[in-house]
Amino acid sequence: MDRRAFLRAGVAGACSLAAHPLMSTVTFAASNGGRPLGEHRLIVVILRGAMDGLDVLRPFGDANLARYRPSIIKGDKGSELDGFFWLHPAMKALMPLWSAGQLGFVHAVSTPYRDKRSHFDGQDMLEGGTGMDVPIAEIRDGWLNRLLQAVPGMTAQTAYSVGIAEMPILKGVAPFAAWAPEQSLDLSAASKALLDQVYQSDPLFHAASAQAMELSAHLAEADAQGKKPTGPFADDLALADFTAERLRAETRIASFSISGWDTHRTQGNAIVKPLERLAQVILRLQQGLGETWGKTLLVAMTEFGRTARENGTQGTDHGTGGAMVLAGGALKGGRVLGDWPGLDEAALFERRDLMPTTDVRAWAGHALRGMYGFDVGLIEKTIFPGLILPPDPGLLL
8 A cells, every 4th residue: 555545544634644553642633723613622531441430439428339349448538529429539639620610520421332341342432422323333433523524624733643542532534633742753854854855745744744753853852851751650741741732722622541440350459540640631731731721621531330339359340320520620610410320229220330320422512512612403413413412511611
């Protein structure tokens, strides 16, 4: 396959994938001067592996929790939120955001996916934004890309992609860009000049290589100035720094993933690091965005929840209902949203999982409508086909 054919076969707009055919961990979308999408910024974080909402947002007000999870919830209860729900102790660093109304949650939420509990299928449905009426194998694009297709004047910020996780949520014909922090393009001045000359006659590759070198220079400059993050979450913080930098400019939508949520064994220990990572990424974004944080909404969602009861290895298995994490200065937070179904065995889904009472797509749909003014019909028919948008829950300020 020649390079142009490879490019066209890949994700539209992600030109750098042709030069280096690896996957990306963070994707961006921009518009001309930000005008078609206004001034709001949206960050969608996919929590791959099925985050346990009952552990993150602990319903100690329900007596069944202690009975179902004697090993997982022993010790520090966490931070009290509203007298019923408590935030896992690994996320206590986010409590100032909660107090400021810039952190919120949705409990007992799920995609329409049911029964089979496959990570791959669950994530495909989450990022595709479809219902069960669309076979998972037939999902061709992501709901964020369909959003972009509905907005005139969109442009791509093509970036150097060398990361690990593909983001189907932005896959589709609308242009977007890709970048990951794990690797730089280390070329001498002569090599850069040669590359520029080689690709001069190919506009697509010339643009991709130019932007790859630009982003590589960004990493090198951050390293030279001592701004490159270090420590256990260095890559995640670098991702947050770059995301914030782009969102301060013309970028309006960013999406990336955080993995490590499949806690089948010793969940009490296994879930701590992913929660700390998520908390630190949110705080890093707040810091990096500065005044732009006030126009930003972060939505973190996962493919499904986990079983209400702990298993024989002090972990939890694949479930159904879970939780969403919301953050940002545009959020009307300090609230746990959603309809709590209770943990009585008769109230559980298939007598084993938290019963989902709302659709994750509905919350995302209200976020899009509130931030960008999208018509209800567009949200229900195009972005999230088959969704019936419920009354507005008042997510935004």
